[in-house]
Amino acid sequence: MSEVVFEIKDLYAFYDDHCALQNVNLKIREKRVTAIMGPSGCGKSTLLRCLNRLNDLIPGFSLKGQILFRGQDIYRIRDLTEYRRRVTMVFQKPNPFPMSIFDNVAYGLRIHGITKKSILREKVEHALRMAALWDEVKEKLKKPAVQLSGGQQQRLCIARALALEPDVLLLDEPTSALDPIATMKIERLLEELAQQYTVVIVTHSMGQALRISDEVVFLYEGRLIEYGETSSIAKTPRHEVTKQFLTGKIG
């Protein structure tokens, strides 16, 4: 069994009075793809956003319980800059920065103090290759990133995250705004990335979870109702909601 990256203990999350997560206990393992599933509003994005403390930005958010990242309580971390470099995030809607393709990927490196041109160039190329985007953009690195297609923009966002050489890649429904071909490319990419990185992906697509994940977490109304190996849950779901998801009755 591979090492535990995240250990979530008795987690409760609130937006003002609304309780978004209740008593979630969960372990996320290294170099595997963990899919977080459930119907809209079940708290799956909240859970993901807790993992790199992005919810801190939302007024009224509060949290009880513990999230340990390699044994360290992340809500006690002072230097979020370094933590977010190691646990980085890709969003539902591609969000390229209003700058060139090259500068998009270099942005994270620059804010972490890497400014030497030769190193930047090398790391940007490496990240774009990892994100399977290099061949499509190598001729136009100076062009604005917003000119890329939606699928390319999303791979650019993945490259931007990978450039930081993170430990964990968090993805919040990364393909929900993309067409099937672009979705397929990103799914393939994630499978490859899982050999080197720990990947946590929120998805509402059962098919996607079955295709790419090693482990799956089911949330329903803020509670964790089932989690384990994707293959065994697909064969023998224990919970009624999971069954309905698998048979396509909901989801």
Added chain:
Amino acid sequence: MRWTLRILSYGVFLAMLFVLVSIVVSGLPYLFRPGFFTAWPKRAMSEGGIFPMLVGSLMLMGLVFAISIPVGLVGTIFLSELAPRRLSMLLQSLAATMNSVPSIVYGVFGLALFCVKLGFGTSLLSASLALSTMSIPFFMNSAVEFLRAVPKELREGVISLGASKFQSTLMVLRASRNGILTSLMLTLGRAFSETAPILVTGAVFYSTKLPDKLTDPVMTLPTSIYAIVMNLGERSQWMARGMASLMVLIMIFIYSVVQLTRRNKRE
């Protein structure tokens, strides 16, 4: 019914166009008089040119921008990025209120505070401060909407890579730079054409020299138009018409730039 509406809307449009065109046309020939832009006015403004008014207006604009841009930007960033939501709403409605205060009130306020209380007298400095008092909320009201329109995904994207609040704010400014430019141009147009706040704080009807220090009084285009129309005879009216025509042309230019930057943003 449809035709009535159509005729009415064309009518309104033509009426507006008529106002602008007739102002420009009535003054246009004077702009080509020799020395109109380079000479001082002579014989109670019946001869010569508008050199000191033009330079005075430009100096005033320079100072207003030097004061309004930094203060306005800091205020806008505070409203959109830093202030808690309730405080931000409160401050924004304050800025909106200040926007609808009649401009002569800024003149009277400036007279009391800058000219008298702070002792700057009737001067370029007092006038630019009074005009800035009016321009800053105007700029903030317009610019804050552009900053707010930046999608939250962009802010989160920057933060999720480990960036600080400061770095995410820079990214927001970068993403809204066309909008900020638009707001600046609109503020420029408003401040350039505003008469009342400077009428009582720094503008004079006639001065023998250009201001060479901040505490000197200044001649400007809009206040000179006012002065000529109110005080001088028929022989001087051409100069007011020439200046009015010039000001409308400048405003048309400013608003065209605004439209162009907007169009670029859409593309």
